[in-house]
Every structure is written in structure tokens, then in C-alpha cells.
Amino acid sequence: MRVFFDSSAFVKRYISETGTDAVLAWCDQATEIGLSGIALPEIVSAFCRLHRETRITEAQYRQLKSLLLADIEDAAICDLTPAVLAQAVSSLETNILRGMDAIHIGSALALNADVFVSADTRQIQAAARAGLRVETV
Numbered sequence: 001m002r003v004f005f006d007s008s009a010f011v012k013r014y015i016s017e018t019g020t021d022a023v024l025a026w027c028d029q030a031t032e033i034g035l036s037g038i039a040l041p042e043i044v045s046a047f048c049r050l051h052r053e054t055r056i057t058e059a060q061y062r063q064l065k066s067l068l069l070a071d072i073e074d075a076a077i078c079d080l081t082p083a084v085l086a087q088a089v090s091s092l093e094t095n096i097l098r099g100m101d102a103i104h105i106g107s108a109l110a111l112n113a114d115v116f117v118s119a120d121t122r123q124i125q126a127a128a129r130a131g132l133r134v135e136t137v
Contacts, residue, residue, distance in 0.1 A: 002076065003027070004034035004113035006104040007042035008120050009137050013071070014043075014064045015050070019119055019137035026117050026135065033075045036084075036107035038100055043068055078107035087130070095126035105130055 003026050005013075012023040027033065044065060051061040078084060080103065087106030091097055097105075101123040108116045109130060116132040118124050128134045 001030055001114045002032045002034050002111060003030035003115045003117060004104075004108040004111060004132075005039070006036070006101070006116070006118040006120065006123060007039045007046070008123075009117045010035065010039060011043050011046050012119070012137060014067060015046070022135070022137040023117065026115070026137075033071075034108065034111040034113050035072065035075050035077055036104045037077055037079050038103055038107075039077075040068070040072060042100065076111055078111050081110065084110045091126050091130060095129065096122055097126050101126070105132070108132055 009019065009023055012020045013027060047061055047064050050056045051058065056064070084103065084106035087109050088099070088102035091102040091105045092099065101120060104123065105127050108127065109132065113132060115135055116127045117135045117137055118127065119137050124134045124136050
């Protein structure tokens with residue numbers, strides 16, 4: 001089963017918070033993990049914020065980044081193609097979304113994801129309207 005994670009969900013694989021157990025369970029069930037090309041910079045940005053706020057140490061930051069980079073080696077990463085961007089625009093026109101959230105939806109559709117996992121309520125609603133099977137974490 002191809003499980004697509006947006007950044008708000010996949011970051012929970014590395015930072016223990018509400019939804020972490022569900023994300024880990026979806027990762028275990030997945031035969032392939034799908035991510036948008038924008039996931040890496042978004043997740044690293046979250047790690048950097050935690051480091052700036054002194055919620056994680058420099059060593060923890062480096063370890064988290066290393067784990068993320070290792071994990072994405074085996075993931076299906078969706079590039080920003082014209083089809084992804086067209087779907088993102090369509091999602092923006094019919095939903096209240098941020099641009100990056102719409103790109104995740106377009107990427108999941110392009111990868112033919114079996115499940116779309118997110119922690120963002122608006123994005124989940126828009127993904128369901130776009131025809132994706134959704135799971136909130």
C-alpha cells in the first residue's frame with residue numbers, strides 16, 4: 001500500500017507528539033511511502049525551528065536530519081510537475097488552503113496514493129474532496 005504523508009504528519013515520525021503512534025503504524029503498513037518534493041525542506045525547517053527554540057540540541061538536530069535523509073532514500077518523491085501544479089491550483093480554487101498544502105494533495109494524486117495522511121484538518125477535507133482516502137493523525 002502506497003501511503004502518502006504530508007509534512008505535518010511525517011514530521012511526527014521524528015518528533016514525539018500527538019499522532020506519532022498513528023504515523024509509525026502507517027509507516028509499518030506501507031509498502032511504499034510517498035512524499036512531495038517539498039517535504040524535505042518543510043521538515044528540516046521544523047527541525048531548525050525546534051533547535052532555535054532550544055527544544056532540541058545541535059546533536060539531536062543532526063541526528064533527526066540524518067534519520068530523515070536515510071528514510072527518504074527509499075521513499076517515492078513526487079517532483080513539481082505541471083500535473084501536480086495544475087491539481088494544486090485546482091485545490092486552491094475550490095478549498096481554503098495554503099499553497100504548500102495544495103502541492104501535497106497534487107503530489108499524492110500524481111503518485112496514486114492509496115492513503116493520504118495529514119495532521120491538517122483543512123488539507124484533509126480538501127484531499128477527500130479531490131478523491132483521496134484520508135487519515136488524520
